[in-house]
Amino acid sequence: MADSENRIVRTGGHHDCGGCCPYLVHVIDGKARKIEPYPEPSHRTCARCWAYPSVVHHKDRLLYPLKRTGERGEGKFTRISWDEALDEVASRLTAIRQKYGPSCTMLMSASGSRGHVHSALSVFRLFNMIGGCLVRWGSASNESNTFASIVTYGTGDNGNSMDDLANSKLIIAWGWNPMETVQATGTPYFLLKAKEAGARIISVDPRFTNTAAVVADQWIPIRPGTDAAMLIAMAHVMITEGLCDKEFLDRCTVGFGQFSDYVLGKEDGIAKTPSWANEITGVASETIVALAREYATTKPAALIDGYGPGRTAYGEQYVRAAQALGALTGNIGISGGMAPGLRQVPGFIGGMGGARGPALPIGKNPLEPDLGGIKPDKVDRDVYNRYRICTANAWDALLNGKAAGYPADIKMLYIATVNNINQWPNTNRAIEAFKKMEFIVIHEKFMTATARYADIILPVADQWERTDYQRSWMAICLTPYYIYQNKVLDPPGEAKTDFQICCELAEKLGLKGYQEKTEDEWLRTLLSEPADTARDIPSYEEFKKAGIAYPKLEKPAVAFKDEAAGRKPFPTPSGKIEIYSERLAQLNKPEIPPIPKYIPTWENLDDALSRKYPFQLITPHFKLRAHSGFDNVPWFKELEPQTVWINSQDAAGKGIKNDDKVSVFNDRGKVIITAKVTDRIMPGVLAMCEGAWFSPDEHGIDHGGCPNLLTRDKPAPSGAIPYNTALVQIERE
């Protein structure tokens, strides 16, 4: 592409940002200058992609392969050629695998790219062809919601499409903040439409979010990690006041009796009354009673359970409890209702495996039996632990290996599409673990915290610098469609795509058959062959030209319509919604009981540790970043700098004023950051949004505002990462 060229290219956003917006990019004099959204109001873009030209042309893009010269983390590197870089990767990889076996290599990947050709899939494919490698299990996003949906409904395809919100009379946004986190392109628009149509909207969140501010009629602040207690107390109100949808419960569920015994106190002698929950949650009893009555008597009503409250020590109980309430009120399988949980739209291809939709085939990992895809449909999480590393245990596995029961002693990391020193919990432990490795290679665009600890950095092309396709956002494709992403620009310097890098590495490794097709051939093959896609995507050329394709779904899509109407069974062993799960009963683990229960989190306010660290820290997603992406856009920092939110009463008690420099710390680490004193957060809770770049000084104290210095790397029983369960102290600097 010539540098002087002007053109308009049809593509879209490709990061794990909550959306997947189709748009046109205007290239002027060879540089991307602006984007032009599609005219449909439901396809409107957010501030981040408007700023994307400044990310793609950022002065700090990595342009050449780099080799470490200083200590790990010191940031000293020297430029080398691609030939030298790939020779070194190939020879180290071969030597280490020969010495220790293939499972000593761990592939770490996540959400940097959602493309169906250009992503970590390229690396998976390579490793699977050379004997396999160790991988992780457990989504950083929604493992609680995923697990609970598998248990309760037998599927994660339990969501109504977002255009159905307009049919709801009541929307309970439980730890759900789409005005900032988007939650599938179009959701903010559909939520506004619902409001216009007269829906009452209630936000249950420790923070008064933009969703609470813009659309909610009521804000109910709640102590982090206690949601299950409030939901269970709402069940108490519904049961004792005779407000349950008995007919729905009898016809569509199993286990209401056992749940009811627990709720009423017949099981353990403790009635789960609103005043019981008030003590735990900090929510007034009357508020709990009123919300229970309102949800039970307003039909249809959608309880939408965000992923944030699931990222707590026993987050799966919150989702299971929300699902029980969905069933108690009969709001499952109807338009305007919602089955709480993962909330993928049924009928949209892919289901719960891998890249969801036809994607670069990665083959099978020879080190594993068939676990049924990247996210297999199993309630027994230990099955995965035998072959993979639970994400929340990653650092422990690197540090302690087989001696601690992990499948291998890991010696080498191959990293692509993740900035996990920044984004996985307990950054200081991550550093300790990285230092122990013999060899680390990463594909990156920027000198991230993780790249700083690598031995070889391979500069990777950006999403606008290649051609690909993807489907709408992540697991909860609440607004289902596909977008085609035409290449906008050539990669800068010597950067190459993940796929190209792997093709060249395959050659160095003497591997035959990796490069059987080009990018274009893969796309044509993927998009024309499978019957599933043929149903949704008219023809390759048409799709490429239009940039978008819509699946032929009934609109709005309503999950479990047939099941709720008795036309087919739920895909669970009992064929019903499992409020009581026999599969969980058989596991016989008290921390993961067969009915939803309130289990107090570790590091809660009753913990002795709270005397030293009296504040609960939550670490939500940030409006102006996609994880660690966009943190290097200077005017975003000006618009809204990274801060820790503290309630004005708490701040007064600590002598902290707005804009003061404070330190937030616990035994895991310390962050120096600016305080935002505000009544938009409840007392006792601090909020520091995730994604800010870890910027340590010589003592390892972070000045960038990265909350993972403070979070704990211990999985919830479902495998969820408890990013919102951590005790901290705050002091004026």
Ligand SMILES: Nc1nc2c(c(=O)[nH]1)N[C@H]1C(S)=C(S)[C@@H](COP(=O)(O)OP(=O)(O)OC[C@H]3O[C@@H](n4cnc5c(=O)[nH]c(N)nc54)[C@H](O)[C@@H]3O)O[C@H]1N2
């Ligand atoms: N404290 C706290 N931490 C959290 C969360 C939280 O709620 N609280 N949320 C978690 C969640 S839900 C998620 S999904 C994770 C996300 O965490 P990550 O998956 O680590 O996401 P990013 O920070 O965006 O890092 C992706 C990296 O990929 C790079 N990249 C972009 N495009 C490409 C590409 O095409 N190829 C390659 N090789 N690299 C590319 C980017 O430059 C970036 O550095 O964060 C988790 N971390």
Ligand SMILES: Nc1nc2c(c(=O)[nH]1)N[C@H]1C(S)=C(S)[C@@H](COP(=O)(O)OP(=O)(O)OC[C@H]3O[C@@H](n4cnc5c(=O)[nH]c(N)nc54)[C@H](O)[C@@H]3O)O[C@H]1N2
């Ligand atoms: N702007 C933006 N949008 C994004 C992303 C991003 O990085 N930036 N990331 C995308 C990705 S990958 C994901 S997985 C999703 C994440 O989507 P979510 O997980 O829903 O987002 P969060 O902001 O982590 O959490 C939602 C809300 O839960 C609240 N919360 C935290 N702990 C608790 C609790 O214990 N109880 C209750 N009731 N509320 C609690 C937080 O204050 C927050 O307002 O967002 C996507 N959208």
Ligand code: SF4
């Ligand atoms: S939601 Fe995502 S794809 Fe859409 S404009 Fe925002 S950052 Fe870009």
Ligand SMILES: [Mo]
């Ligand atoms: Mo996520």
